[in-house]
Amino acid sequence: MIPWSPLPDAPDFPASGFAQLADRIADLLGTRNDVVLVQAEAVVALEAAASSLGRPGLVALNVVTSLYGAWFGGWLRHAGATVIDLTAEPGRPITAQVVAEALETHDIGLLAMVHAESATGILNPLPEIMALAQKAGVMTVVDAVASFGGHPVPVDALGIDVAVIGPQKTMGGQAGCSAISISPRAWDVMNPAGEAPSILSLADLKAGWIDAGRGALPGTPSPIEFHALAATLDRIEAEGLTAMLTRHGVAAQAMRAGVAALGVMPWVAPEHASNLVTAGPVPEGYSADDLTRALPQGATMIAPGVGPAGERLVRLNHTGPRACPAVVLSELAAYAGALARLGETVDCGAGLAAAASVFEGA
Numbered sequence: 224m225i226p227w228s229p230l231p232d233a234p235d236f237p238a239s240g241f242a243q244l245a246d247r248i249a250d251l252l253g254t255r256n257d258v259v260l261v262q263a264e265a266v267v268a269l270e271a272a273a274s275s276l277g278r279p280g281l282v283a284l285n286v287v288t289s290l291y292g293a294w295f296g297g298w299l300r301h302a303g304a305t306v307i308d309l310t311a312e313p314g315r316p317i318t319a320q321v322v323a324e325a326l327e328t329h330d331i332g333l334l335a336m337v338h339a340e341s342a343t344g345i346l347n348p349l350p351e352i353m354a355l356a357q358k359a360g361v362m363t364v365v366d367a368v369a370s371f372g373g374h375p376v377p378v379d380a381l382g383i384d385v386a387v388i389g390p391q392k393t394m395g396g397q398a399g400c401s402a403i404s405i406s407p408r409a410w411d412v413m414n415p416a417g418e419a420p421s422i423l424s425l426a427d428l429k430a431g432w433i434d435a436g437r438g439a440l441p442g443t444p445s446p447i448e449f450h451a452l453a454a455t456l457d458r459i460e461a462e463g464l465t466a467m468l469t470r471h472g473v474a475a476q477a478m479r480a481g482v483a484a485l486g487v488m489p490w491v492a493p494e495h496a497s498n499l500v501t502a503g504p505v506p507e508g509y510s511a512d513d514l515t516r517a518l519p520q521g522a523t524m525i526a527p528g529v530g531p532a533g534e535r536l537v538r539l540n541h542t543g544p545r546a547c548p549a550v551v552l553s554e555l556a557a558y559a560g561a562l563a564r565l566g567e568t569v570d571c572g573a574g575l576a577a578a579a580s581v582f583e584g585a
């Protein structure tokens with residue numbers, strides 16, 4: 224007899240359950256748009272959005288504040304679009320003003336951007352940029368994979384045509400299933416389904432799932448991914464999205480206050496920092512790897528930055544289940560310890576006290 228195991232022997236996911244998952248995600252995103260489920264990590268959902276919307280003749284304005292934005296531009300180009308990359312300074316957010324100028328200069332059909340970056344901890348000014356895009360009548364795609372759950376992503380209120388989310392970051396879930404909300408006008412300009420089904424074709428998903436009455440998903444979905452997504456949504460709904468947003472806001476505020484009280488100049492001003500990750504600067508003459516090597520044993524939650532500014536910063540992660548006092552305080556102490564080992568003068572006690580007092584006041 225082969226012993227039963229919850230992993231390979233997960234119970235079936237009911238065909239009627241997929242539409243419920245999509246509706247629960249739509250509620251959390253504040254949208255009446257269709258939500259489709261993509262059984263793959265969020266990078267695949269982003270590529271699907273780009274290949275479904277990119278076409279010859281389309282001019283796209285693509286905000287680049289990390290690798291993800293750079294990839295999105297590449298996928299749009301691959302689909303035949305003309306892409307104008309709007310690249311921010313390394314490790315900094317884009318400004319609404321730069322976007323406004325680009326929208327005035329070029330005849331843009333689509334604007335794509337990442338909301339908040341887990342790679343560097345920055346926050347792009349989403350509401351301002353969406354307002355500009357709406358005024359210009361431009362279709363919008365937002366990568367909210369990292370930000371959703373840590374910052375409000377009110378899709379309909381902001382007029383986001385296509386929003387991509389994944390459970391594995393702030394939502395605190397598994398990476399195997401992501402979701403995309405799609406406005407009616409985005410469906411209207413979507414590339415049609417091809418001869419053979421493709422995971423990168425959203426029109427295929429519409430034909431095979433939405434137009435077919437939102438029952439079973441096409442193909443052979445892996446039940447365990449959908450059970451995991453359902454459990455993730457259960458947990459978010461039990462906490463409440465508002466409480467979850469507050470928890471991330473408080474954790475970020477505590478971390479930033481703590482870093483400042485250590486005596487360290489913050490990487491970006493608070494209004495440009497995300498609630499997900501705080502970028503901690505690396506002392507002159509050292510690399511991010513030097514700093515992580517100087518961390519106390521077991522402080523594995525502090526990682527070098529990613530991308531062009533990655534060498535200059537480490538990421539203090541307070542995302543998902545880590546947005547809590549125990550993690551913030553221990554990361555702060557570990558960061559202070561590593562800075563001291565590299566010869567910096569830091570006031571660890573003041574840092575911890577400042578962070579603790581933010582939690583106490585919350």
Ligand SMILES: *Cc1c(COP(=O)(O)O)cnc(C)c1O
Pocket residue numbers: 264265266267291337339340341342366368369389391392398
């Ligand atoms: C993590 C992340 C993704 C998705 O990456 P995966 O490799 O699917 O985890 C996409 N965009 C942003 C901004 C992210 O932080």
